[in-house]
Amino acid sequence: MESTTGLLGLGAVLLALASGCGGKSASNPSNGEEPSGGEAGSSQAGGVSAGGATNGGATTGGDAAGGATTGGEETGGVIAGGVSAGGTSTGGHSGGGAATGGILTAGAFTGGSSAGGASTGGNSAGGAPGGSDSGTGGAEPGGAAPEGGTGGSTPVEAFLDLERSRMDFGTIVLGTTATDTFTLTNLGASTSGIPTISVDPSGSSGAVTVTGCDAALSPGESCSLTLSVTPPDLGLFDTFVHITADPGTDPYLSIYVVGRASGFEVSPPAVLELGDVPPDVPIQHSITITASTPISDLEIWLVGDEVTIDASATTCTGTLDPGESCVVTVQFLASELGWKEEMVGIRAGGSSGQMAFVDITANVTSANDLVVDPENPPPFVAYFEETTDPVVFTVTNVGDGPTGTITAAVVGEWGSIYAISDTDCTSLAPLATCSVSVVCSPPMSASADPRDAVLSITDGNTHVAIPVTAHVTFRE
Numbered sequence: 077m078e079s080t081t082g083l084l085g086l087g088a089v090l091l092a093l094a095s096g097c098g099g100k101s102a103s104n105p106s107n108g109e110e111p112s113g114g115e116a117g118s119s120q121a122g123g124v125s126a127g128g129a130t131n132g133g134a135t136t137g138g139d140a141a142g143g144a145t146t147g148g149e150e151t152g153g154v155i156a157g158g159v160s161a162g163g164t165s166t167g168g169h170s171g172g173g174a175a176t177g178g179i180l181t182a183g184a185f186t187g188g189s190s191a192g193g194a195s196t197g198g199n200s201a202g203g204a205p206g207g208s209d210s211g212t213g214g215a216e217p218g219g220a221a222p223e224g225g226t227g228g229s230t231p232v233e234a235f236l237d238l239e240r241s242r243m244d245f246g247t248i249v250l251g252t253t254a255t256d257t258f259t260l261t262n263l264g265a266s267t268s269g270i271p272t273i274s275v276d277p278s279g280s281s282g283a284v285t286v287t288g289c290d291a292a293l294s295p296g297e298s299c300s301l302t303l304s305v306t307p308p309d310l311g312l313f314d315t316f317v318h319i320t321a322d323p324g325t326d327p328y329l330s331i332y333v334v335g336r337a338s339g340f341e342v343s344p345p346a347v348l349e350l351g352d353v354p355p356d357v358p359i360q361h362s363i364t365i366t367a368s369t370p371i372s373d374l375e376i377w378l379v380g381d382e383v384t385i386d387a388s389a390t391t392c393t394g395t396l397d398p399g400e401s402c403v404v405t406v407q408f409l410a411s412e413l414g415w416k417e418e419m420v421g422i423r424a425g426g427s428s429g430q431m432a433f434v435d436i437t438a439n440v441t442s443a444n445d446l447v448v449d450p451e452n453p454p455p456f457v458a459y460f461e462e463t464t465d466p467v468v469f470t471v472t473n474v475g476d477g478p479t480g481t482i483t484a485a486v487v488g489e490w491g492s493i494y495a496i497s498d499t500d501c502t503s504l505a506p507l508a509t510c511s512v513s514v515v516c517s518p519p520m521s522a523s524a525d526p527r528d529a530v531l532s533i534t535d536g537n538t539h540v541a542i543p544v545t546a547h548v549t550f551r552e
Contacts, residue, residue, distance in 0.1 A: 445475030
C-alpha cells in the first residue's frame, strides 16, 4: 500500500520530469555525495517508482527496487526502474529499477512489459526470494503463473493411440474362436497409467475377451492387445472394447468388433485362385461344406457367367446334421481372354442369415507372347486422399511376330482405387518393350486393410495378370 511519503515522492518525480528531469542525480554515499535515497533519489530520481523515499525503498527494492542508487532520474527513474522496467514483467514489482540501467537498458524496451513480460519471467521468474514483492530469483524457473517464464513449459502428458479402431471378423463358425491383435502406443512425452480394458456390456459382450497391455507405457513404447471372439449364437454380433488409462486417454479409446456366426464351415477358403487357364477349357473344383449345428435350409447360388454347378458331382441337399459334410462341384469355363472373377454363395439358418462366399478368380490367356516386369511388385504404401508415386511395369513382346493393340486396366474388387497414370504401349514388334505406370489413390472410405487388385494387360491374344496390393494408412 502506498504511504503519504511515497505519494509525495511520486509527485516530486513527476514534477521533476515535467521540468526536464532536473535535480541532482542519485549517487553512492562512498563518493562523498548525498545518499542514494536523499534529495536526488527521493524527490526527483527515485520516488516510489525509482528509489523509494530514502534508500531505494523500504529495504532494497521498495516497490520498484530501482531507486536512484545507480541511475538517478534518467537512468533509473520512473521509467527505468519503475513499473515499466522492473515492474510485473521482469522482476515482479522489483528487480529492474535503476540498478539495471537507464531507460533503454532496463526501461520499457528491455525490461518493460515486452521484454521482461510474460515471455521472460513475469511473477514466476521473478518470485519472492530476490526482492520485496517479487524479486529476480523466483521460486521456480517456469512456474504456472499466467505470465509464463523462461524456465520451460509443462511437458505433454501421455497420449495412447491404437493402430486401428475397427475389426470385422467376418464369418466365424459357431463353436470356434477367432483372434486378432491390435497395437497400442504411447505417443505422449510422459509415462501413461496402466491401461484398463473393458468390453461394453451392450451388444455381444460375452463373445469377446481381451488380453495384453497390462502395464504402464513409457513415451514411444507399444504393447499388443489380443482380441478373442467366440460367438455365442448364430447371426450377427457386435460390441465395443474400451481402453482407459490415466493419464493416456480422454476419456477412453474404443475398438468396434463385428462379425457373423455361421452354422457351417467352408473349404477351400474365401478365394479360389485358378491362375492362368486357356479359353474354352472347362476346369472343375470342389467346395466342402461342414455343419456345426443342425441345418435344414442349405442353399447355394452362383454369381458370374463362367461358373456353373456340376450336379452329377455334387452331394449337397438342403439338410446337414452337426459334423456332417457335403460337396459342391463348380465348373469354370470362359471363352474370352481376360481376368475373371466369379462367386459361389452359400446360405443357411433362415432369419439368422448365415452366409459364406467363395470367390473364384482366373486369368484366361491363350499364349505367352507378353512378359511383364515386375511380376510381383511390392505393395503400395498409400495414404488416404493422396496419390502414390507410380510403379512402372515394363511390357516385352517375346513372341515371333508383332502383337495386337495392347491395353491395360486395373480390375478386381478394389480396382477403383488404382489408375493407369501413363503408358506408351500400342503394339510391339518382337523383343520391343513399352511401359505402363500405375498409381493408387485411396479415398477416405477405403479401409486400412490391404486392398488387392489385378493389373490386366492384353493384346487380344495374350493376357497377363499382375497382382497389386496397397497398405492404406493415415499420414503421421
